Amino acid sequence: MLAGLGLGAVESEFYRLFLTRLTSTAECVGDSVGLSAQEAYLVAERLLSLGLLAGTAGGELRAVHPVLACHPLLERAELRLARQQKELELSRAAVDELASEIGSERVSSLAEAEVHRGAAAAWSFLEQIAATASTSVQCMAAAGAAPGVGETSDYTAIGELAAFTARRGTPVQLLLLESIDILPSLVDGAHTMAAAGVEIRTVPTLPVWVFIVDDEYVATALDPADNQAGIMVVRTPGAVAAAADLFVRHWRGAAPLAAPDHQTPRDLMQKHRDLIALLADEVKDEAIARRLGVSPSTARRRIKDLCREFEVSTRTQLVVRACRMGLLD
Structure with missing residues (x-):
């Protein structure tokens, strides 16, 4: 109730109860809110130190009228808020200055x-993209996983970067695999990013x-097979144009991210479970x-995509991993 004045819930209730009585003792009021005497x-x-309670000639306590008692507390809170606002403005300026220094150096x-x-x-470079x-x-x-991601099975961190970028007003277009x-x-994770404003399609x-950032530079994984290897950044106009053209070609043929539904994971992955079951039956x-x-080449591509997504190298490993995940009956 009076948290903005620095009072906790128990202190606020303690004071409120004193307001309903002419005088009382700490023990009596404390008993009403389940406090021990101590x-x-x-x-x-x-509350006495804050001026919300005052002593009486009879040794009991009384509540000071809230308008009188809380006025100096409100003034102190306003001063504290003004100081915090000033500190926030100075911190914001410092952040902008640091970003400017980094940008100038780079x-x-x-x-x-x-x-x-x-x-x-x-x-670190992906963070730079999200920030700039x-x-x-x-x-x-x-x-x-994306370049630099520590846990290769957890895509939360890269999703948070994409969502952060979109929330600060920079348009983000993201192509994901159908798988x-x-x-x-x-x-x-895809729907969380979409809710933050990321435009997503699948291929x-x-x-x-x-x-491809600001149509100024392209960053690619240094080694497609090793996300820990690093990242390469190219700024030549030709490379940027080629990458942008490749992106547009994929984007035009991509399907919009399907709206979230209430399918169970078992229903959602049925076509993949069917394919893995066929592999299990050799x-x-x-x-x-x-x-x-589908054509044999398409079937082989789907199997390869599943292996890559499950981070295995053989069909046997894929079946074993699927069994361990409960995807096969």
Whole structure:
């Protein structure tokens, strides 16, 4: 009730009860709110120090009228708020100054191509994209984790960066693999990003993680097979144009992210479970293709995509991983 004046819930209730009585003792009022005698004395001392309670000639306590008692507390709170607001403004200016210094240093040393080796350097650069991109970010999220992500099975961190970028007003277009529906957590993460303003579409395949930022530079995974290797940044107009053209070609043929539904994970992944079940039965690719109503090459591509998404290298490992995840009956 009076938290803005520095009072806790018990102290506020203690004072309110005193207001309903002409005089009383700390023990009596404390008993009404379930406090021990010692606890009641401590609360009473606190309210006395704030001027909310006063002693009487008879040794009891009384509540000071709230308008009189709270006025100096309100003034102190207003002064404290003004100081905090000033500190916040100074901190904001300091952040802007730091960002400007970093930007100036980096602009003065920009090369047409630069390599940021290692997971920490790669992730630091992705943070830089989220913090500084101003007009657009276009991303192709290939199979596996983004460059620099520590936990390869957790996509939360990169999703938070995308959502942060969108929330601060920079348009973000994100291409994801259709196979994200293998894992409900990936689907949930995609819808969380979409709710933050990220525009998302899905495609069957993507070659490598690529970020096109402000139509000024392209950042790609240094090694598509190792997200810990680092990231390469290229600023030449030709490379940026080529990457932008590749993104647009994929984007035009991509499907919008399906609206969230209430399917269970088992229902959501049915087509993948069916495919894995066929692999578990050692069905040949041609027979799998006929069962799925696709060409053999498409069937093989889907199997390869599943292996990459489950981070395994063989079909046998894929079946074992699926069994452990409960995807097969």
